[in-house]
Amino acid sequence: MNALTNIAESATTPAVQDDNADGPSVAQPLPAPAALKEAIGLEPVMKAQIAGHRQAIREILEGRDSRLLVVMGPCSIHDRDSALDYARRLKQLADEVGDSMLLVMRVYVEKPRTTVGWKGLAYDPHLDGSDNMAEGLASTRRLMRDITELGLPIACELLQPMLSAYMDDLISWAAVGARTTESQIHREMVSALPMPTGFKNGTDGGIQVAIDAMGTSRHGHRYPGFDDQGRPALLRSRGNPDTHLVLRGGHHGANFDDKSVEKAAFDLRAAGVSSAIMVDCSHANSGKDPARQPLVLNEVIRQRLNGMSSLVGVMLESHLETGKQPLGAELRYGVSITDGCLGWAESEHHIRFVAKRLSEQPV
Numbered sequence: 491m492n493a494l495t496n497i498a499e500s501a502t503t504p505a506v507q508d509d510n511a512d513g514p515s516v517a518q519p520l521p522a523p524a525a526l527k528e529a530i531g532l533e534p535v536m537k538a539q540i541a542g543h544r545q546a547i548r549e550i551l552e553g554r555d556s557r558l559l560v561v562m563g564p565c566s567i568h569d570r571d572s573a574l575d576y577a578r579r580l581k582q583l584a585d586e587v588g589d590s591m592l593l594v595m596r597v598y599v600e601k602p603r604t605t606v607g608w609k610g611l612a613y614d615p616h617l618d619g620s621d622n623m624a625e626g627l628a629s630t631r632r633l634m635r636d637i638t639e640l641g642l643p644i645a646c647e648l649l650q651p652m653l654s655a656y657m658d659d660l661i662s663w664a665a666v667g668a669r670t671t672e673s674q675i676h677r678e679m680v681s682a683l684p685m686p687t688g689f690k691n692g693t694d695g696g697i698q699v700a701i702d703a704m705g706t707s708r709h710g711h712r713y714p715g716f717d718d719q720g721r722p723a724l725l726r727s728r729g730n731p732d733t734h735l736v737l738r739g740g741h742h743g744a745n746f747d748d749k750s751v752e753k754a755a756f757d758l759r760a761a762g763v764s765s766a767i768m769v770d771c772s773h774a775n776s777g778k779d780p781a782r783q784p785l786v787l788n789e790v791i792r793q794r795l796n797g798m799s800s801l802v803g804v805m806l807e808s809h810l811e812t813g814k815q816p817l818g819a820e821l822r823y824g825v826s827i828t829d830g831c832l833g834w835a836e837s838e839h840h841i842r843f844v845a846k847r848l849s850e851q852p853v
């Protein structure tokens with residue numbers, strides 16, 4: 491059986507319900523990461539493009555490229571057509587503002603939930619609880635490859651360390667979310683990643699966990715995992731030198747104001763890690779109200795233009811249409827099914843406005 495047959499078979503294997511009182515049982519076999527990477531592979535030109543995008547992001551983080559890094563796109567991807575529609579528009583905008591900004595598309599396929607909820611395209615591509623992960627992983631790779639083909643860099647949160655090997659070759663910037671920054675397992679995962687990675691502050695707003703994560707993941711580690719054939723192994727990483735802090739606010743409120751940013755930059759320097767900061771304009775920094783994201787964005791730009799050189803990036807949750815909708819039978823096209831997003835028209839307007847401000851007053 492070749493890799494393609496294998497993938498096709500596992501992608502059509504329905505998830506089975508198995509009541510094993512003694513622990514988990516196999517609900518669905520998954521292909522090994524290497525098999526899926528071979529079946530849905532990358533042309534050499536795509537690999538070179540991704541290497542170039544990773545390097546461009548590194549240079550922004552290190553202050554050698556003065557452009558603003560902008561990670562923007564849907565809170566979560568739930569539908570291929572609207573994701574590609576968004577990507578085509580974003581690519582046009584990225585070309586237009588490319589002198590002052592590097593636009594990277596959020597292609598988030600795993601969602602960390604506060605309690606329970608839909609966990610993302612990679613887990614449940616049919617949005618109906620059938621959890622056909624083999625199909626979800628294949629759809630993820632196809633979509634990421636198609637977005638890469640459009641010429642866009644991809645940003646993705648890596649949540650389940652075991653899944654990172656199915657998509658790590660396609661991603662130019664990775665995130666570790668607020669709920670997992672403190673986890674040793676995620677820090678080990680980051681220490682092996684080939685791309686720059688942002689650690690979010692914790693959900694309580696604390697930044698020390700992210701600073702510790704940066705310090706931990708720049709070292710090499712030995713840790714248990716799976717090799718690219720899916721076999722259990724003791725893995726060895728080299729350490730990831732390209733990590734940074736993402737301020738996303740916390741339970742007590744926002745953390746993008748001057749004082750919070752200055753304190754974060756001071757603490758990062760004192761810890762001897764990168765002082766590059768990205769501000770997430772959504773989540774607790776906007777109180778999850780998408781209409782507030784432009785206020786956060788403009789405040790970050792004001793601080794940057796006033797000389798806060800640590801502010802190198804922003805994140806926006808943006809989709810084709812404004813807001814969000816509950817996951818149900820009738821879904822409106824281009825509307826988020828997780829957190830509320832800015833619509834495309836506003837997103838484009840605000841990015842153009844920021845590009846104008848940045849080009850009128852280069853840092």
Ligand SMILES: O=C[C@H](O)[C@H](O)COP(=O)(O)O
Nearest residue numbers: 565601602603604605607829
């Ligand atoms: O970005 C997405 C959400 O904020 C995160 O996944 C938590 O979502 P939840 O609180 O709706 O579970």
Ligand SMILES: C=C(OP(=O)(O)O)C(=O)O
Nearest residue numbers: 602667668669690738773
């Ligand atoms: C889940 C996300 O963010 P956070 O970890 O900050 O809640 C996200 O960016 O989708």
